[in-house]
Amino acid sequence: MSDIDVTTLRDAVALPTPATPYQGDIARYWNHEARPVNLRLGDVDGLYHHHYGIGDIDHGALGEPGAADYETRLIAELHRLESAQTNVLLDHLGPIKQDDTLVDAGCGRGGSMVMAHQRFGCSVEGVTLSVKQADFANNRARELGIENAVQARVCNMLDMPFTSGQAAASWNNESSMYVDLHDLFAEHARILATGGRYVTITGCWNPIYGQPSKWVSQINAHFECNIHSRREYMRALADNRLVPQAVVDLTAATLPYWELRATSSLVTGIEEAFINSYKDGSFQYLLIAADRV
Numbered sequence: 001m002s003d004i005d006v007t008t009l010r011d012a013v014a015l016p017t018p019a020t021p022y023q024g025d026i027a028r029y030w031n032h033e034a035r036p037v038n039l040r041l042g043d044v045d046g047l048y049h050h051h052y053g054i055g056d057i058d059h060g061a062l063g064e065p066g067a068a069d070y071e072t073r074l075i076a077e078l079h080r081l082e083s084a085q086t087n088v089l090l091d092h093l094g095p096i097k098q099d100d101t102l103v104d105a106g107c108g109r110g111g112s113m114v115m116a117h118q119r120f121g122c123s124v125e126g127v128t129l130s131v132k133q134a135d136f137a138n139n140r141a142r143e144l145g146i147e148n149a150v151q152a153r154v155c156n157m158l159d160m161p162f163t164s165g166q167a168a169a170s171w172n173n174e175s176s177m178y179v180d181l182h183d184l185f186a187e188h189a190r191i192l193a194t195g196g197r198y199v200t201i202t203g204c205w206n207p208i209y210g211q212p213s214k215w216v217s218q219i220n221a222h223f224e225c226n227i228h229s230r231r232e233y234m235r236a237l238a239d240n241r242l243v244p245q246a247v248v249d250l251t252a253a254t255l256p257y258w259e260l261r262a263t264s265s266l267v268t269g270i271e272e273a274f275i276n277s278y279k280d281g282s283f284q285y286l287l288i289a290a291d292r293v
């Protein structure tokens with residue numbers, strides 16, 4: 001038996017260059033990802049997210065546990081909270097004009113890109129390491145008839161195919177924990193116009209706690225990522241001409257989502273780590289909006 005896996009070889013061919021072995025791992029992870037918690041939620045209205053939700057649970061919409069349609073309602077409610085998260089990110093992009101270009105770094109299956117285009121009417125360029133995700137996002141854009149404005153590409157967000165100053169705004173929605181923050185923010189600062197806005201929503205470990213807790217380490221292992229501290233975000237932004245305009249602690253706002261998700265049939269096993277780390281103060285869910293100066 002050969003010790004070379006054909007799947008691995010095929011995926012390797014589809015990788016963008018330059019790619020580190022770690023980026024190869026991440027591309028494979030997302031090429032093979034098909035968790036019901038992501039797909040069934042996206043099926044609700046065709047907006048496919050790979051991030052978490054914020055806001056209060058609408059118990060009226062959920063109905064009674066045990067009712068025949070309870071699980072369907074629960075899925076719709078989790079999805080509503082995930083789209084609410086995107087709306088909060090988009091609220092922080094500032095005034096965007098129709099002829100502007102936005103960049104979604106680590107765009108996943110493209111839910112945030114579609115929402116950004118629907119809100120602002122502008123072009124949205126997405127990048128992901130995963131061929132499967134880029135194809136999925138581009139197919140969705142075609143189905144919606146917005147393929148001229150919304151486009152996903154397979155490439156490395158540390159080396160994006162955009163000219164300097166091209167983007168009016170750019171963001172990372174739960175994708176900054178896969179890269180070195182100094183490299184990432186240097187690249188955002190390059191593609192952003194002066195005065196442009198950068199926004200991230202991310203989990204980060206809390207320096208007040210001291211070091212990453214066992215729950216944070218568990219989340220890193222589960223997603224093959226490297227969660228940074230809040231302090232690292234602030235330092236790397238400041239070092240790269242990105243001046244924080246708003247820092248919003250969304251930790252309390254995301255807990256209801258996790259507690260609801262933990263009761264569903266779609267659990268992935270990582271719910272406890274999120275709930276415990278948010279509650280013991282070792283982990284925070286933050287939005288940071290920064291101006292490119």
Ligand SMILES: C[S@@+](CC[C@H](N)C(=O)[O-])C[C@H]1O[C@@H](n2cnc3c(N)ncnc32)[C@H](O)[C@@H]1O
Binds near residue numbers: 023051158
């Ligand atoms: C948790 S998903 C978030 C997807 C999307 N932002 C959302 O909110 O639905 C993480 C994404 O980051 C992307 N990613 C990770 N490292 C990357 C890199 N170096 N360059 C481009 N994309 C990357 C993955 O391919 C994946 O699409």
